[in-house]
Amino acid sequence: MTRVELVALGASWGGLQAIETVLGALPSTFPATVVIAQHRPSAGQDGMLEHLLDTHCALAVTEAEDKQELRPGCVVVAPADYHLLVDAGRAALSVDEPLHYSRPSIDVLFGSAAAAYGDRAAGVVLTGANADGAHGLAQIAARGGHAIVQDPDCAERSEMPAAALWSTPEAQVLALEQIGPALVELAGTPEDARR
Amino acid sequence: MAVRVNDDVQEARERLEIELLLEGIQRAYGYDFRGYALASLRRRLWHRVHGEGLETISGLQERILHDPSCMDRLLRDLSINVTGMFRDPNFHRALRETVFPVLRTHPFIRVWNAGCSTGEEIYSLAIALHEEGLLDRARIYATDIDEAALQRARSGAFSMEHMQRYTENYLRAGGRDEFSRYYSADGDVARFDPALAEGTVFAQHNLVTDGSFNEFQLIVCRNVLIYFGRELQEAVLELFGASLTRFGILALGRKESIRQSRHAGAYEPLVESEKIFRRRS
Ligand SMILES: C[S@@+](CC[C@H](N)C(=O)[O-])C[C@H]1O[C@@H](n2cnc3c(N)ncnc32)[C@H](O)[C@@H]1O
Numbered sequence: 001m002t003r004v005e006l007v008a009l010g011a012s013w014g015g016l017q018a019i020e021t022v023l024g025a026l027p028s029t030f031p032a033t034v035v036i037a038q039h040r041p042s043a044g045q046d047g048m049l050e051h052l053l054d055t056h057c058a059l060a061v062t063e064a065e066d067k068q069e070l071r072p073g074c075v076v077v078a079p080a081d082y083h084l085l086v087d088a089g090r091a092a093l094s095v096d097e098p099l100h101y102s103r104p105s106i107d108v109l110f111g112s113a114a115a116a117y118g119d120r121a122a123g124v125v126l127t128g129a130n131a132d133g134a135h136g137l138a139q140i141a142a143r144g145g146h147a148i149v150q151d152p153d154c155a156e157r158s159e160m161p162a163a164a165l166w167s168t169p170e171a172q173v174l175a176l177e178q179i180g181p182a183l184v185e186l187a188g189t190p191e192d193a194r195r
Numbered sequence: 196m197a198v199r200v201n202d203d204v205q206e207a208r209e210r211l212e213i214e215l216l217l218e219g220i221q222r223a224y225g226y227d228f229r230g231y232a233l234a235s236l237r238r239r240l241w242h243r244v245h246g247e248g249l250e251t252i253s254g255l256q257e258r259i260l261h262d263p264s265c266m267d268r269l270l271r272d273l274s275i276n277v278t279g280m281f282r283d284p285n286f287h288r289a290l291r292e293t294v295f296p297v298l299r300t301h302p303f304i305r306v307w308n309a310g311c312s313t314g315e316e317i318y319s320l321a322i323a324l325h326e327e328g329l330l331d332r333a334r335i336y337a338t339d340i341d342e343a344a345l346q347r348a349r350s351g352a353f354s355m356e357h358m359q360r361y362t363e364n365y366l367r368a369g370g371r372d373e374f375s376r377y378y379s380a381d382g383d384v385a386r387f388d389p390a391l392a393e394g395t396v397f398a399q400h401n402l403v404t405d406g407s408f409n410e411f412q413l414i415v416c417r418n419v420l421i422y423f424g425r426e427l428q429e430a431v432l433e434l435f436g437a438s439l440t441r442f443g444i445l446a447l448g449r450k451e452s453i454r455q456s457r458h459a460g461a462y463e464p465l466v467e468s469e470k471i472f473r474r475r476s
Contacts, residue, residue, distance in 0.1 A: 066421045066451050067232075067428070079450050085234035092234040093421045093450050095277045112234045118206050143205070 004146060004186040005120040006070070006086060007032050008113045010106030010136070012039040012128025014156030016048065018176055019126065020055045023075060025180020028058035032122075032187035033070040035078075035086055035113070037104040039128070042081040049077060064091045078104035085112035100132050110136020119144030122186055124179060125171075126150045128160030134167040146186055147171035148179060212252040213237060219256055224266055227403055228273065230427030236273075243269045274341045275422065278312040279357065281319045281364035282417075283449050288369045289466040290320075294444055295327045297465075297473075298412055304333040307411040307438065309402060310419030311337040314348025315361075318377075319368075320415065321391040326371050330394065336409065338400035349397050351387040353378075358385050402431050407438040414439060417448040425455075432458045439474050446471045 011018055015038045023034070040048055052061045052075075061075040064084050068091045070076065076091055078084035083104050085092045092112070099105035106125070110133060113121040123140040125133040127150060141147040149171045152158035165171060174182055213236070217229045228236065244255045247265065258265045281287045298304050304324075311317050317337045324330040339345050353361075362374040378385040400408070402419065414435050420428050435445055436458055445453075445462065447470040453459045462472035 064450065065454075066448075067425055067455065069455075082450060085238070087232065087234035090425075092232045094232075094235045094275070095418050095421070096235065096238070096275050097277060108238065111238060115206065115209065115237055116234065 002119045002144075003032075003188040004122045004183070005032050005072075006113055006117045007034045007122045007124065007183055007187070008086075008110055008140070009034065009036045009124045009126060010038075010110065010128075010133040010160075011036070011126035012102075012106075012130060012132060012157070012160055014127040015039065016051055018150065018156070020052065020057070021176050022124070022126070022180045022183070023052070023057040023059065023061075024055060025177070026057070026059055026184065029073070029189075030059060030184065030187060031072045031189065032183070033072060034059070034075040035064075035070070035084060035091070035109060036075065037078045037084055037106045037109040039102050039104070039106075039132070040080050042103070048080075052077065064093060066093045067091065078109065080104075083108045085109060087112065087116050100130060102130075102132055106133035107136040111139050114139040114143040114145060117145065119146075121145035122148060122183065124148045124150070124183075125161055125164035126176075126179075127155040127157050129157040130160055131163035133160060134163040137164045137171065138167040141168050141170060148182065149173050150179065151175050209237075209252065212256070213240060216240070216252055216256040216259070219260055220266070220269075223260055224263075226270070230403065230424045230430075232422055232424050235422060239272050240269075243272050246272075274344070276312045276341065276344045278315045278418075279364070280315040280353070280361040281368045281370075282316070283469075284364045284367035286368075286417075286446070286449065286469045286471075287319060287323060287364075288367070289469040289471060290446070291323050291327060291369045293466050294413060294446070294471060295323070295329060297442075297444065298329060298333075299327075301412055302332065304329060304413070305409060305411045306333060306335045307409070307414045307416075308335055308337045309339075309400070309414060309416040309435075311339050311345075311348055312341070313344045313353075314351065315353060316415065316417065317348060317395060318351065318353075318387050318391055319365075321395065322365070322370070322377055323368070325391065330391070333394055335395040336411070337395055337397050340399065340401045342399050345397050345399060349392075351389060351392055352381075352384045353387070355380060355383045355385050402434065403427060407434055409438065410440045411438055411443060412440050413444045413446065415446045417446070418451070419448075420451050421448065429456060429458070432456055436461060436474070441474065441476060443474050444471060445474070
């Protein structure tokens with residue numbers, strides 16, 4: 001099976017804690033890039049980045065800058081009021097209209113991941129109270145990528161994972177604590193990454 | 196033997212289709228999107244493909260080459276005019292506190308607002324310059340590729356529904372007056388004081404194909420470069436370098452940077468967190 005090089009996380013209501021749990025399970029040697037679209041207020045004063053930096057995440061967490069390189073083991077967060085997209089090893093930002101009232105939008109990020117990474121992408125839909133990410137996750141799956149959905153029964157808000165499962169029934173359903181370890185497996189070892 | 200398309204080929208093929216389409220558009224209509232950032236462009240193209248009831252980007256190419264009205268619709272999809280007044284208040288505060296004191300040392304101030312869209316940014320600059328006593332000796336050159344957006348910029352009329360947010364932004368950006376003093380409410384439109392735009396020159400200018408047309412103490416170009424690929428970004432930064440006076444100031448969007456550019460060495464950060472740079476010579 002192809003090794004996953006890009007992990008795209010999408011979260012909304014209750015997402016910060018969920019993201020923290022997932023990132024907390026990734027070792028410092030994690031060989032894939034993690035990109036994150038978390039719904040946040042447009043002014044960006046939600047302290048999201050500070051919060052994630054404070055958590056015991058072994059990886060370097062930064063807010064995306066346009067065209068920055070996406071290196072293995074980096075965690076890149078969509079800035080408030082921007083869409084984050086990926087393209088051949090680089091981040092790309094846009095201020096296109098919000099999609100379903102959201103900028104950043106999970107669908108936009110996932111759609112770009114599907115197009116640029118194909119079966120080397122994994123998409124993960126976490127807790128949330130809307131349907132963002134459902135369309136994008138289906139795109140990732142259609143391109144041969146890996147689809148993971150947080151178990152709606154255990155999510156703080158079940159709407160978003162449920163919508164993702166509806167659009168991508170073949171997605172793997174995991175409890176929050178199992179997602180990090182599953183990603184570690186999908187991304188393989190640093191040695192695999194060098195090959 | 197059955198011919199099967201594997202996944203990598205799928206990606207490569209889509210890229211090929213996009214390249215062919217952009218080449219076709221350039222040759223048939225003269226619009227050059229070839230150096231634009233692929234990820235956003237792809238999203239917009241697919242939006243149009245679906246909007247036309249088509250299946251593929253090649254299908255869109257066929258229609259565009261045979262039907263100019265389809266090209267019009269695509270152009271509308273590709274122009275992203277999203278903007279606002281005092282967007283990123285911290286940036287506008289930094290302009291006031293750090294950039295204007297530098298401008299003050301010049302007897303005459305030329306500002307280039309490149310990619311000004313529908314004009315909210317121009318009026319934000321003009322209001323701040325006015326409050327700092329600099330507007331009388333300033334000339335703002337406001338340019339955009341999009342003539343329809345410029346038309347709206349010239350009118351100085353913005354939707355009333357945003358005024359509350361703009362007022363908050365204005366105050367957070369260090370505004371010193373009553374924001375409502377600058378416009379009069381006309382139904383659901385806020386008409387800004389024409390005196391603010393008296394020293395503004397509006398002109399269509401394409402950053403990709405048009406050259407330098409003056410020298411400026413300050414260039415403000417925010418959230419335009421994000422739509423360009425890296426090579427095109429380099430070319431535009433080259434253009435800006437050629438359009439700045441000695442020690443001129445370049446202000447970019449909150450998440451844009453010259454750090455990875457080969458022009459990085461020509462600038463030093465003036466307000467690093469707000470992406471405001473100053474030419475070293
Ligand atoms: C997202 S808006 C940014 C508006 C404003 N500067 C801001 O930050 O709020 C991007 C603008 O760039 C303009 N633009 C795109 N390509 C351009 C080009 N090649 N030359 C000049 N302007 C261009 C678009 O027409 C649009 O008005």
